[in-house]
Amino acid sequence: MSSYRIHGATGDWEVVIGLEVHAQITSNAKLFSGASTAFGAEPNTQVSLVDAAMPGMLPVLNAECVRQAVRTGMAIEAQINKYSRFDRKNYFYADLPQGYQISQLYHPIVGEGSLTIDADDKAGIPEDKIIGIERIHIEQDAGKLMHDQHPTMSYVDLNRVGVALMEIVSRPDMTSPAEAGAYVRKLRAILRYVGSCDGNMEEGSMRADVNVSVRKVGDPELGTRTETKNVNSVRFVMQTIEFEAQRQVDLIEDGGTVVQETRLFDPGTGTTRTMRSKEDAHDYRYFPDPDLLPLELGEDFLAECRASLPELPDAKRARYESELGLTPYNARELTAEVETFARYETLLAETARRAGKSEAEVATQVANWALSVAPGVFKSLGDDADPAYATAQAQAAILELQAAGAISGGQAKEIYEIVLKTGREPGEIAETEGLKQQSDTGAIELAVDEVIAANPDKVEQYRGGKDKLFGFFVGQTMKAMQGKANPAVVNDLLKAKLG
Structure with missing residues (x-):
């Protein structure tokens, strides 16, 4: 009511x-x-x-x-x-x-x-x-x-x-x-x-x-x-x-x-x-x-009329939730308009193909990109973005790099900005523009050790129960690595060394 x-x-x-x-x-x-x-x-x-x-x-x-x-x-x-x-x-x-x-x-x-x-x-x-x-x-x-x-x-x-x-x-x-x-x-x-x-x-x-x-x-x-x-x-x-x-x-x-x-x-x-x-x-x-x-x-x-009907919004939304495992919100947003679901399904198929996975395994990653990241980048560029460069192949290549840990979420946005302005290939942009994520455990471990050594008081507070300080250590390590460290590796090393 x-x-x-x-x-x-x-x-x-x-x-x-x-x-x-x-x-x-x-x-x-x-x-x-x-x-x-x-x-x-x-x-x-x-x-x-x-x-x-x-x-x-x-x-x-x-x-x-x-x-x-x-x-x-x-x-x-x-x-x-x-x-x-x-x-x-x-x-x-x-x-x-x-x-x-x-x-x-x-x-x-x-x-x-x-x-x-x-x-x-x-x-x-x-x-x-x-x-x-x-x-x-x-x-x-x-x-x-x-x-x-x-x-x-x-x-x-x-x-x-x-x-x-x-x-x-x-x-x-x-x-x-x-x-x-x-x-x-x-x-x-x-x-x-x-x-x-x-x-x-x-x-x-x-x-x-x-x-x-x-x-x-x-x-x-x-x-x-x-x-x-x-x-x-x-x-x-x-x-x-x-x-x-x-x-x-x-x-x-x-x-x-x-x-x-x-x-x-x-x-x-x-x-x-x-x-x-x-x-x-x-x-x-x-x-x-x-x-x-x-x-x-x-x-x-x-x-003939009945046979020609496509999958309709409510049925598509239910399938996205049951078969692809999407949240009700993502499923609703992706099925609201024909253009939205068409772009999503094209990108989903290409991303799954490149990753060698099922569509259900990459569905959430692609949904988050399609609903939030990609539109945000496009909007921020305004007239500088060329829609012709927003291909499923280019976006799937970025998602593949991100899923492999080669680039971070922030770097994915930066690469997509360059793609939309120039049409260059994402892998080439990552290499030549220094937009690859550092996953070298040795280099990251060295940075972690330096951050811990420089902040003994905060280490003591963290070990005393101030869990929120963990974010401080992550931030300092990423700063030392100029934002290029793999966050997952940083988190694992910090947890191990901080106890």
Whole structure:
């Protein structure tokens, strides 16, 4: 149970949240035409006669869009409806040449499913929570109005008209901004794993309509909800909820009434504002599209869709823990994004190959490097780092040197910095730059003897029970060896000589 509460003058309130996520389906062509869906084209250069609603032009359904929607439904273990149908949603707006949007109201392609968000104590999510998904339906996108091109006129870009979208509608099961943020992140990860949407919210290929209502804690009745349209980042989704929930509580406690309406989020101020009154389904005069036959899916098609699914985030995370022995934290972080696990698995395979070991034997070493060390080095270098040099081969070579005791953790970072700036080979850098660890027992023993001889008082204190002084002796020995001594050898020798 979420602990998120809004403390009002009349008592504590809770927030109820549902999200309608619009995800652009990965496809080279639009839902009902062959026009391109590539991002960033010049305005009105990707518009077919169908998109422009020229008379006599009939829509032809893109089978790849159907396939991707079905695969997405399977990924959230939802009901796949073998029979579905397209409806016309009628409204007039300048960016909608047809005067209607083709969608699926009455018979969506995907029925009920669910998604589990992970526990996060810091965010106020004390335990894993299942969020119900009501439906996924396919629909076409509208165009885009541009108000900043001319002082007195608005321009219309129809490139997005007819682009295929999945609308993924959640149940009102979320009760805090943190839960909503976790839901969007998890859903985006699943879409990227499946390959049905690239999840680039900044490009508009994934955006959320945020439904928010409030009620007194313990009240079983839902309050009147507002819908904030087209929120395009996880952070903005959370800000929308925080602002809108507080606005509704203040309004009710001041004697007002929440109006069911559509609102817009202003990223500059973190506030929402009224856009229009909220329409109901009957306001759009939905009816079955007469130009499109009902969609009927066969068993062979469904079997092919299921067979094409990859290992999904929760299954991959469980495998990382059970088979590779990773901690729950490392497993969660490594599976959060497609790019992260892809880099990790490539590096893991190369490191295991070079070491002649199983992946499980080197998994933790590679995980620590991939999650902490490598990103830290890359970030510290900024523009001086060349991503082309961050190859799995180079990183595996560094890990191999470190595992063999030839270099220390600090030297591994230094070598990787040079690799990212120059592309040089790690072994050659270690040799020529003096970045090899000294494991010569004789030389280290001599340094240990000198440190002990120079600090008789601290030796006596250590032997008298001040165990923390051991770190002092290690530090002095490493200083004497100019930081190049093998720490394991230093520790062993000091333990032996200090008793």
